[in-house]
Amino acid sequence: MSDERALAAVKRPPDQVDPAGTAAIAGPATKERWPVLDWALKKRGGIRALPLAAAALTAVLLAIFEPGFYRPANLHVLMQQCSVLGLVTLGQLLVLLVGGIDLSVGAVMNASLIIIALMHQDLAFSLPACLALGAFVGLGNGLLVSVRNVPPFAATLGMLACIEGAILVYTKGIPAGDIPSSLRPVALSGIGIVPYSLLICVAIAAALTLALRRGAYGRKIYAVGRSPEVARRAAISVTNIRVSAYVMCGLFAAMAGIILSAYVGYVDPKIGGNYNLESIAAAVLGGVAFTGGEGGAVGAMAGVLFLLTLLNVVTLSSLNPFTQLIVQGVVMLAAVSGFQFLKKYTSN
Numbered sequence: 001m002s003d004e005r006a007l008a009a010v011k012r013p014p015d016q017v018d019p020a021g022t023a024a025i026a027g028p029a030t031k032e033r034w035p036v037l038d039w040a041l042k043k044r045g046g047i048r049a050l051p052l053a054a055a056a057l058t059a060v061l062l063a064i065f066e067p068g069f070y071r072p073a074n075l076h077v078l079m080q081q082c083s084v085l086g087l088v089t090l091g092q093l094l095v096l097l098v099g100g101i102d103l104s105v106g107a108v109m110n111a112s113l114i115i116i117a118l119m120h121q122d123l124a125f126s127l128p129a130c131l132a133l134g135a136f137v138g139l140g141n142g143l144l145v146s147v148r149n150v151p152p153f154a155a156t157l158g159m160l161a162c163i164e165g166a167i168l169v170y171t172k173g174i175p176a177g178d179i180p181s182s183l184r185p186v187a188l189s190g191i192g193i194v195p196y197s198l199l200i201c202v203a204i205a206a207a208l209t210l211a212l213r214r215g216a217y218g219r220k221i222y223a224v225g226r227s228p229e230v231a232r233r234a235a236i237s238v239t240n241i242r243v244s245a246y247v248m249c250g251l252f253a254a255m256a257g258i259i260l261s262a263y264v265g266y267v268d269p270k271i272g273g274n275y276n277l278e279s280i281a282a283a284v285l286g287g288v289a290f291t292g293g294e295g296g297a298v299g300a301m302a303g304v305l306f307l308l309t310l311l312n313v314v315t316l317s318s319l320n321p322f323t324q325l326i327v328q329g330v331v332m333l334a335a336v337s338g339f340q341f342l343k344k345y346t347s348n
Helices: 002-011 035-042 046-065 072-097 105-118 123-146 152-171 196-214 216-226 228-233 238-264 275-285 297-316 321-347
Strands: none
Touching (some): 046 297, 072 216, 072 238, 072 275, 105 123, 105 152, 105 275, 123 152, 123 238, 196 216, 196 238, 196 297, 216 228, 216 238, 228 238, 275 321, 297 321
């Protein structure tokens, strides 16, 4: 009898355990519910729809308070930026889903620009070389994290330092080289105001969405992120899944670097640095959890749109650059905090 009482106590929440082990346990206290919020979350797609709802609300507010945002030239620039950050964020999404993080994506982008400038007139070799570099860096990160059990933050930060050091040794800290003019139309041309780079990004996001929602690989990704031990018991190779996520992240970062080079048209060995944190911020704003196993490509892309719209509007405003940084930080913190509150609210 004592064993049964002990087992029942373990299953009960801590605040419900009866020290004597004999009294009946009352149900948990009912927390205050907000009917309107319950309706919005449960009847309209749940918490997964929050990033899309935030993007839609932002679009309405911009139409009212910042009509200049919808000028075709500004929208074209925003779409170009979305294609670059979108690809990086999709790679970061895969790594976050398996419970990791990648701080080397910006360095891979910088290295891609250097490779393209080095092989100026030979895109048939430079583009595959960029992708091979991204895959190699991702493989290194994945092996360090999965085989050597190096914390993801330390492993990818060390890889970032290695790549940035190699870039500085080669360039001596001075930007040099030109981007081939034949590559520029990828980012500067398109269908109407929609650049080809955005179409590429959207196509990859759609394919990734199908893979994560309907494919066996997607199920394995989520299983590893939620519980590696349970995934192992289900005969899933946790090491292979984690390594593949980092390899894909490196590939997407290299693709983003290629598109970024087509967009800017010059070589800057530091241009990709901001994408490390921006890709993480966009993914988290889109509902991707740091703990792994939660999030999706649609939400991540909605986070990209929300973040870049925020940066664009702040840039269009008359605020000085230092104040812009404060506004960006406050809005991002408020958005992430609000999402976490709603996620906790729906779990009760």
